[in-house]
Amino acid sequence: xxxxxxxxxxxxTGLLGGSIGLALKQGCPTFTxxxxxxxxxxxTLQQALDLGCIDEMSLDLPAVLPRTQLLILATPxxxxxxxxxxxxxxxxxxxxxxxxxxxxxxxxQLAARILPAPSRFVGSHPMAGSEQHGPKFARPDLFAAxxxxxxxxxxxxxxxxxxxxxxxxxxxMRLLSMTAQxxxxxVALISHLPHAAAVLLVHLAMGDRALAVASTGFADTTRVAxxxxxxxxxxxxxxxxxxxxxxxxxxxxIARFRTLLKNSDPLALQNFLAAASSARQQWAASARSGAAGxxxxx
Amino acid sequence: xxxxxxxxxxxxTGLLGGSIGLALKQGCPTFTxxxxxxxxxxxTLQQALDLGCIDEMSLDLPAVLPRTQLLILATPxxxxxxxxxxxxxxxxxxxxxxxxxxxxxxxxQLAARILPAPSRFVGSHPMAGSEQHGPKFARPDLFAAxxxxxxxxxxxxxxxxxxxxxxxxxxxMRLLSMTAQxxxxxVALISHLPHAAAVLLVHLAMGDRALAVASTGFADTTRVAxxxxxxxxxxxxxxxxxxxxxxxxxxxxIARFRTLLKNSDPLALQNFLAAASSARQQWAASARSGAAGxxxxx
Numbered sequence: 001x002x003x004x005x006x007x008x009x010x011x012x013t014g015l016l017g018g019s020i021g022l023a024l025k026q027g028c029p030t031f032t033x034x035x036x037x038x039x040x041x042x043x044t045l046q047q048a049l050d051l052g053c054i055d056e057m058s059l060d061l062p063a064v065l066p067r068t069q070l071l072i073l074a075t076p077x078x079x080x081x082x083x084x085x086x087x088x089x090x091x092x093x094x095x096x097x098x099x100x101x102x103x104x105x106x107x108x109q110l111a112a113r114i115l116p117a118p119s120r121f122v123g124s125h126p127m128a129g130s131e132q133h134g135p136k137f138a139r140p141d142l143f144a145a146x147x148x149x150x151x152x153x154x155x156x157x158x159x160x161x162x163x164x165x166x167x168x169x170x171x172x173m174r175l176l177s178m179t180a181q182x183x184x185x186x187v188a189l190i191s192h193l194p195h196a197a198a199v200l201l202v203h204l205a206m207g208d209r210a211l212a213v214a215s216t217g218f219a220d221t222t223r224v225a226x227x228x229x230x231x232x233x234x235x236x237x238x239x240x241x242x243x244x245x246x247x248x249x250x251x252x253x254i255a256r257f258r259t260l261l262k263n264s265d266p267l268a269l270q271n272f273l274a275a276a277s278s279a280r281q282q283w284a285a286s287a288r289s290g291a292a293g294x295x296x297x298x
Numbered sequence: 299x300x301x302x303x304x305x306x307x308x309x310x311t312g313l314l315g316g317s318i319g320l321a322l323k324q325g326c327p328t329f330t331x332x333x334x335x336x337x338x339x340x341x342t343l344q345q346a347l348d349l350g351c352i353d354e355m356s357l358d359l360p361a362v363l364p365r366t367q368l369l370i371l372a373t374p375x376x377x378x379x380x381x382x383x384x385x386x387x388x389x390x391x392x393x394x395x396x397x398x399x400x401x402x403x404x405x406x407q408l409a410a411r412i413l414p415a416p417s418r419f420v421g422s423h424p425m426a427g428s429e430q431h432g433p434k435f436a437r438p439d440l441f442a443a444x445x446x447x448x449x450x451x452x453x454x455x456x457x458x459x460x461x462x463x464x465x466x467x468x469x470x471m472r473l474l475s476m477t478a479q480x481x482x483x484x485v486a487l488i489s490h491l492p493h494a495a496a497v498l499l500v501h502l503a504m505g506d507r508a509l510a511v512a513s514t515g516f517a518d519t520t521r522v523a524x525x526x527x528x529x530x531x532x533x534x535x536x537x538x539x540x541x542x543x544x545x546x547x548x549x550x551x552i553a554r555f556r557t558l559l560k561n562s563d564p565l566a567l568q569n570f571l572a573a574a575s576s577a578r579q580q581w582a583a584s585a586r587s588g589a590a591g592x593x594x595x596x
Contacts, residue, residue: 127513147511176511186508193502194519197495200551202574202581204491204544210484211581213445213474215425219585220518221492226578229571233564240559246502247556251549253498258545261538266531273527276500280524283500283509287517 001030001170002070002163009068011061011083013037013048016100016129017074018138021053023171026140031170036064048135065090070163073099077234080107084114096160097121098167102187103239104151104180122164123151125183126173127191133228141172148173149183188242193250195232196243198225299328299468300368300461302392307366309359309381311335311346314398314427315372316436319351321469324438329468334362346433363388368461371397375532378405382412394458395419396465400485401537402449402478420462421449423481424471425489431526439470446471447481486540491548493530494541496523 002008008024008031010017021035037054038061039045045057058064065071065087073083080101087097097120101107104123111121128146148168150161165175178186202225205211205218236243260269300306306322306329308315319333335352336359337343343355356362363369363385371381378399385395395418399405402421409419426444446466448459463473476484500523503509503516534541558567 127511129514146513149511182507186506186511189503189506189508190512190516194499194516196552196555197499198519199571199574200548200555201492201495202578203551203570204547205487206573206577208484208487209480210487211584213425213447213484214488214581214585215444216427217522218488218492219582220521221496222578223518224515225574226582227575229568229575232571233568236559236567237562237564240562244556244560247552247559249502250498251552251556253501254494254545254549254552257494257498258542261534261545262542264535264538266535269534270527270531272501273497273530275504276497276523277525277527279504280500280520283512284517284524286509287512 001028002033002166005031005069005163006033007036007064007068008033008070008072008167009036009038009061009064010054010072010074011038012073012075012079013039013045013053013135014074015133015135015137015142016126017072018048018051018053018135019128019140019142020072020074020100020171021048022051022138022140023143025052025055027144027172028170036068038064044135048138051135051138053135053138061086062090065095066092069094069096070167071095071097072167073097073101076231077101077103077107077238078230080110081114084110088114088116091116093117095120096157096163098124098164100124100126101238102191102235104149104183106238108151108153108180119155119157120160122156122160123180124164124168125149125151125187126168126171128173133231143168144172146173147176149176149178149186151180151183152177153179184239185242188239188246192236192239192243193246195224195227196236196247197250198222201225299326300331300464303329303367303461304331305334305362305366306331306368306370306465307334307336307359307362308352308370308372309336310371310373310377311337311343311351311433312372313431313433313435313440314424315370316346316349316351316433317426317438317440318370318372318398318469319346320349320436320438321441323350323353325442325470326468334366336362342433346436349433349436351433351436359384360388363393364390367392367394368465369393369395370465371395371399374529375399375401375405375536376528378408379412382408386412386414389414391415393418394455394461396422396462398422398424399536400489400533402447402481404536406449406451406478417453417455418458420454420458421478422462422466423447423449423485424466424469426471431529441466442470444471445474447474447476447484449478449481450475451477482537483540486537486544490534490537490541491544493522493525494534494545495548496520499523 036056112118126148128143334354410416424446426441
């Protein structure tokens with residue numbers, strides 16, 4: 001696993017970056033190389049070092065690039081432009097680059113525009129995380145059995161794709177291949193729209209006495225709304241078109257549900273609820289069995 | 299606690315009814331009386347009896363009413379009409395009646411119309427449950443530390459109100475008083491609209507390859523969509539007006555979010571997300587401390 005990789009550099013050692021480090025160091029005996037954490041804040045890096053997420057810290061990405069074979073961008077999307085420019089000036093043929101950004105078309109376009117060899121940039125999206133942030137919430141098992149999308153576009157170097165797949169496989173993830181566009185449409189549906197809905201549900205109840213009686217249903221449905229607003233403003237903005245399309249479809253569904261309820265046709269309403277109930281149960285069963293759309297890394 | 303109550307009868311021994319029985323028998327040493335389970339299916343009652351949720355079972359509500367002091371209706375809302383008619387024909391002055399129905403105005407109107415002494419019907423709504431159903435999922439701690447709304451309308455007999463409050467206090471719940479109308483508006487906001495949103499999010503992604511990459515965010519946001527469709531068709535239908543109003547407000551919020559995203563004003567979008575994030579965090583903190591709007595039973 002991760003053959004020929006002596007050094008992995010993680011830029012951004014928050015929840016995701018920190019957890020990648022922990023998982024590699026604690027749960028991946030086949031990787032015996034070194035992990036460098038790069039960031040902008042000394043204190044965050046120091047915390048990641050103290051927690052055992054990384055072996056070494058640096059504030060200077062160009063300085064560590066020459067000895068890095070696998071570079072993982074785990075910062076908010078807003079920093080990618082500047083980071084890719086730094087990488088472009090210090091690129092070398094043995095460098096494979098990936099990222100954990102929540103949208104992919106914009107990032108791949110950036111990489112294609114900025115990097116001298118964008119064929120060695122293979123974007124990925126490990127579908128794991130939580131509403132918490134910072135290295136103190138890092139967990140070595142954050143990724144285990146979760147899906148990870150590895151972007152598959154013509155022109156990617158096979159070696160780079162292979163290495164990125166090996167990384168996520170080593171962390172116990174279930175791999176799926178998608179183009180950047182397929183990815184962005186998919187995550188709009190199963191992540192960005194649910195996130196938007198959670199935010200809107202909180203706005204609906206904000207400041208109302210009703211919140212005093214909110215319980216498990218509200219807690220689960222709105223949990224993600226507590227996430228970092230800056231990170232999510234980035235995510236929504238970088239996936240604008242698919243999210244706008246999803247919002248339109250959601251508005252249509254609200255109108256449809258409204259009609260079902262207003263028409264006092266309990267059976268039609270029940271059928272609409274039953275279709276969702278059975279689809280949700282099926283999804284949970286296939287997610288548990290890990291069967292849904294799997295593709296193992298070679 | 300529950301002074302003068304020798305026999306509590308629970309109609310409907312599913313998740314909620316079964317859990318009330320378990321909680322009274324296992325977690326409430328001050329109640330030493332008898333618990334009768336009434337239902338329509340011998341098999342469900344037998345299961346509840348085998349699991350220790352009830353002391354005795356019966357298919358015949360009128361037969362057990364004379365020795366019942368506290369009657370708890372824990373069936374789906376659709377059965378209340380028929381049940382209240384049975385109670386009306388066998389009512390007695392020592393009988394206090396409550397229910398666990400998810401909406402209250404319709405139930406209180408039914409009780410006022412059907413019962414000879416509606417002043418002894420004090421509706422309640424323990425905000426606990428899950429997407430599971432049946433006595434096999436009953437848990438004695440289902441209600442602990444959760445909010446319970448006890449309906450407060452002019453004309454209720456103080457003794458009946460007192461008894462119903464004692465019941466939920468004995469199960470460890472945090473009590474709140476509301477009129478039926480206040481209750482229905484509140485639960486539309488914090489339960490029925492989140493439920494509708496979860497159902498619509500599942501419809502949005504149903505049959506799409508995107509489901510293969512859905513993870514924790516989708517799982518939490520849509521969990522309640524797996525609930526029993528018949529129960530929820532009842533709930534939505536019985537709370538039609540407040541839910542329709544909530545759907546309209548949700549549609550307005552979608553339009554507002556759409557504009558923020560379309561206008562490419564990242565700061566305005568971030569502020570909108572930040573307001574929800576901070577409200578959601580505040581709510582979680584107050585729910586943990588149990589501070590929100592508490593009112594202890596005397």
